[in-house]
Amino acid sequence: MSSRVVYFNGRFVPEAEARVSIFDSALMYGDMAFEMTRTYNRRPFKLREHLDRLYASLRLLEIDCGLTIDEMERITLETLERNRPTESADMDWQIMHDVSRGPLDVYRTAFAEGIRPTVSINCWPLITHMGGFAPKYASGVHLVIPAQQALPAHLVDAKAKTRSRLQYQMALLQAARMGAGRWPVLLDPDGFLAEGPGWNIFLVTNGELLTPEPRNILLGVSRATTIELARELDIPVRETNLGRYEALQADEIFCTATTYALVHATTFEGQMIGHGGPGPIFQRLLEAWKNRVGIDFVAQAGHYAEHLPAWEEAQANGPN
Numbered sequence: 001m002s003s004r005v006v007y008f009n010g011r012f013v014p015e016a017e018a019r020v021s022i023f024d025s026a027l028m029y030g031d032m033a034f035e036m037t038r039t040y041n042r043r044p045f046k047l048r049e050h051l052d053r054l055y056a057s058l059r060l061l062e063i064d065c066g067l068t069i070d071e072m073e074r075i076t077l078e079t080l081e082r083n084r085p086t087e088s089a090d091m092d093w094q095i096m097h098d099v100s101r102g103p104l105d106v107y108r109t110a111f112a113e114g115i116r117p118t119v120s121i122n123c124w125p126l127i128t129h130m131g132g133f134a135p136k137y138a139s140g141v142h143l144v145i146p147a148q149q150a151l152p153a154h155l156v157d158a159k160a161k162t163r164s165r166l167q168y169q170m171a172l173l174q175a176a177r178m179g180a181g182r183w184p185v186l187l188d189p190d191g192f193l194a195e196g197p198g199w200n201i202f203l204v205t206n207g208e209l210l211t212p213e214p215r216n217i218l219l220g221v222s223r224a225t226t227i228e229l230a231r232e233l234d235i236p237v238r239e240t241n242l243g244r245y246e247a248l249q250a251d252e253i254f255c256t257a258t259t260y261a262l263v264h265a266t267t268f269e270g271q272m273i274g275h276g277g278p279g280p281i282f283q284r285l286l287e288a289w290k291n292r293v294g295i296d297f298v299a300q301a302g303h304y305a306e307h308l309p310a311w312e313e314a315q316a317n318g319p320n
Helices: 025-029 047-061 067-084 107-110 126-132 166-178 222-234 244-249 278-295 297-317
Strands: 005-006 011-014 032-039 091-100 117-123 142-144 182-184 194-196 200-205 208-212 236-241 254-256 261-268
Touching: 005 067, 025 091, 032 047, 047 067, 047 091, 047 222, 047 261, 067 091, 067 117, 117 126, 126 297, 142 254, 166 182, 166 208, 194 200, 194 208, 200 222, 200 244, 208 222, 222 236, 222 254, 254 278, 261 278, 278 297
Parallel strands: 142 182, 142 261, 208 236
Antiparallel strands: 005 011, 005 117, 032 091, 091 117, 200 208, 200 254, 254 261
């Protein structure tokens, strides 16, 4: 059993004891905002930006979590500090925030202490995420368009990061039926590229970096970082409507997300992109990312992949 702890509703509890009620609005409606931040060199990267988005999502959901953003930041850093000693000094972390409005009022008699929002912060060693992901930095990913579409903003605004994500799950299932390891890119209701389940997409055409308009997508922190780095490198960037046609004409395609930063696409809808490997713009941005975060996260992922089996065995056999 792990010795990690979780901040849960005002207390630090063992990871296995952090449980959400079956009557929680998160379970009943997917009514929960969340954020995932990662560390580089054991320091959170753009934590405040993630918390800004968390609180923007909470405002849209009309949830008062009972903590100011400064208090949430302080507790987050304390949660990380309490968990750091459970792993080796070279371990980076996923930091997860989950906030719901709490149990539904109709079930209030089941809670002698009263009903309040559910707030949890957990830290998970990135070896499991990045150890498994490591080969994709070399092989790239294969993108497909599933039948499932992105939800339009007039129904559910994708800029709020919530646990109501059935459309993503359906897209993943549909992509899996197209072939092992396929990554789905959802189209918006107008037939333009929107996003993947938890990641944003970029195209490169004639040296210009293109990414979907922000109407029907999550405004990823890694997406914003990539745009920022591109501008520092004098790479022209444009947010615009993009479809299958533009993707198939692109010289490069890549995806961005918090855990892995960015990864290139080898194929789109079964057709090779460029020469099938990382393109020159992608490579420039990858190096800029490494310089910005102060670590070669591709090499780190390879290191994690090598040590993952022993880590999992140790976790199964008892606390570190």
